[in-house]
Amino acid sequence: MTVPILDLSRSFGDIKPEVFAAMERIFAAQSFILGQEVKTFEGHCDSYLGVPEGSCVGCASGTDALLLALMSVDIKPGDEVITTPFTFFATSGTIARLGAVPVFADVDPSTYNIDIAQAMSKITSRTKVFLPVHIFGQMAPIVGVISELHERGIKVIEDTAQAFGSTRFADGGILRAGTVGDVGCYSFFPTKNLGGCGDGGMVVTCDKDRAERLRKLRVHGSGTTYYHDEVGINSRLDAIQAAILDIKLKHLEEWNEERRKIADYYRLLFKTHDVQEFITAPVELEGNYHIYHQYVVRVREKRDELMEYLNTEGFAVRVYYPLPLHLQPCFAYLGYKAGDFPVSEKLSHEVLALPVFPGLTQSEQEALVEKIAKFFGK
Numbered sequence: 483m484t485v486p487i488l489d490l491s492r493s494f495g496d497i498k499p500e501v502f503a504a505m506e507r508i509f510a511a512q513s514f515i516l517g518q519e520v521k522t523f524e525g526h527c528d529s530y531l532g533v534p535e536g537s538c539v540g541c542a543s544g545t546d547a548l549l550l551a552l553m554s555v556d557i558k559p560g561d562e563v564i565t566t567p568f569t570f571f572a573t574s575g576t577i578a579r580l581g582a583v584p585v586f587a588d589v590d591p592s593t594y595n596i597d598i599a600q601a602m603s604k605i606t607s608r609t610k611v612f613l614p615v616h617i618f619g620q621m622a623p624i625v626g627v628i629s630e631l632h633e634r635g636i637k638v639i640e641d642t643a644q645a646f647g648s649t650r651f652a653d654g655g656i657l658r659a660g661t662v663g664d665v666g667c668y669s670f671f672p673t674k675n676l677g678g679c680g681d682g683g684m685v686v687t688c689d690k691d692r693a694e695r696l697r698k699l700r701v702h703g704s705g706t707t708y709y710h711d712e713v714g715i716n717s718r719l720d721a722i723q724a725a726i727l728d729i730k731l732k733h734l735e736e737w738n739e740e741r742r743k744i745a746d747y748y749r750l751l752f753k754t755h756d757v758q759e760f761i762t763a764p765v766e767l768e769g770n771y772h773i774y775h776q777y778v779v780r781v782r783e784k785r786d787e788l789m790e791y792l793n794t795e796g797f798a799v800r801v802y803y804p805l806p807l808h809l810q811p812c813f814a815y816l817g818y819k820a821g822d823f824p825v826s827e828k829l830s831h832e833v834l835a836l837p838v839f840p841g842l843t844q845s846e847q848e849a850l851v852e853k854i855a856k857f858f859g860k
């Protein structure tokens with residue numbers, strides 16, 4: 483048996499007729515960039531996320547969503563942005579691209595999300611933004627610190643690239659990832675839990691003026707064609723992506739639920755195969771609805787050997803992320819060194835992502851965990 487890390491074709495069957503009908507419609511209209519398809523999708527995202535109409539602004543990628551969000555809070559060279567080193571590069575790449583300074587805080591070893599106490603201790607007079615990531619699909623515990631951050635004049639930008647549909651139950655209500663700070667940033671890269679058939683992204687803000695500004699920033703800062711109020715970028719969502727994403731959005735809850743069932747079954751299998759002393763399952767905090775964009779375990783010893791063994795045996799597993807951002811060569815100028823963020827560094831040697839996607843079967847999960855057990859002599 484071979485098991486891929488991700489097989490998008492297994493969920494595509496359900497939506498194929500609708501996708502092909504949408505393609506007919508788009509090619510008949512010959513309208514490919516922004517336009518009605520994008521407006522419709524943005525409107526459905528407003529409803530899904532429970533934000534005022536006009537809050538969702540589609541753009542060309544998750545990376546651009548971060549860039550646009552930072553531009554919309556007027557990030558300037560030298561401003562400090564507190565963030566996590568245990569994430570995909572774009573989180574910090576965009577900060578640096580604008581001349582601002584990524585200031586890292588370590589992460590929690592059980593959820594891999596930013597350590598809030600440490601993040602708060604990094605605030606200085608130059609801190610402009612707090613940029614947490616809802617890593618692997620679970621919301622970072624930011625709800626309790628947002629008012630303090632606002633009182634101190636700091637904006638909150640949520641990197642929600644991996645967490646569309648993730649929520650937290652707090653203060654008697656459901657809070658959706660990407661909507662609790664000032665701006666939320668989503669990625670629709672094809673492998674994401676809500677993914678298109680190319681690059682795509684979205685920025686979300688409940689501030690009407692900021693949403694208007696983001697709509698301009700994504701088209702070179704232009705409100706009226708060929709008239710530019712400020713210097714923006716070219717970052718437009720296209721009609722094909724919007725149409726496919728709109729179709730997939732209707733299945734998202736069901737697909738996220740399926741991911742959660744897969745996660746539960748892995749937990750059970752670790753118990754039944756008695757591998758818990760070697761494998762630590764990801765922790766879901768009480769009140770959180772983790773959507774398991776990735777199912778990332780910690781392997782206490784021999785992670786690389788296990789990965790090679792599983793990959794050779796036909797079970798695709800991956801490491802997200804092998805080198806924390808503070809140790810990336812391009813960030814050497816920031817002056818960090820090995821040992822500065824021990825949890826992130828340890829995680830980079832221990833984490834292993836197992837397959838999790840709609841359509842993954844229980845027998846595939848069983849075969850994978852049997853191999854893990856065999857590797858550890860169980």
Ligand SMILES: Cc1ncc(COP(=O)(O)O)c(C=O)c1O
Binds near residue numbers: 545643669671
């Ligand atoms: C945490 C995080 N932030 C940002 C991005 C960037 O998204 P995109 O690939 O759509 O530019 C990604 C995507 O891989 C991500 O995982």
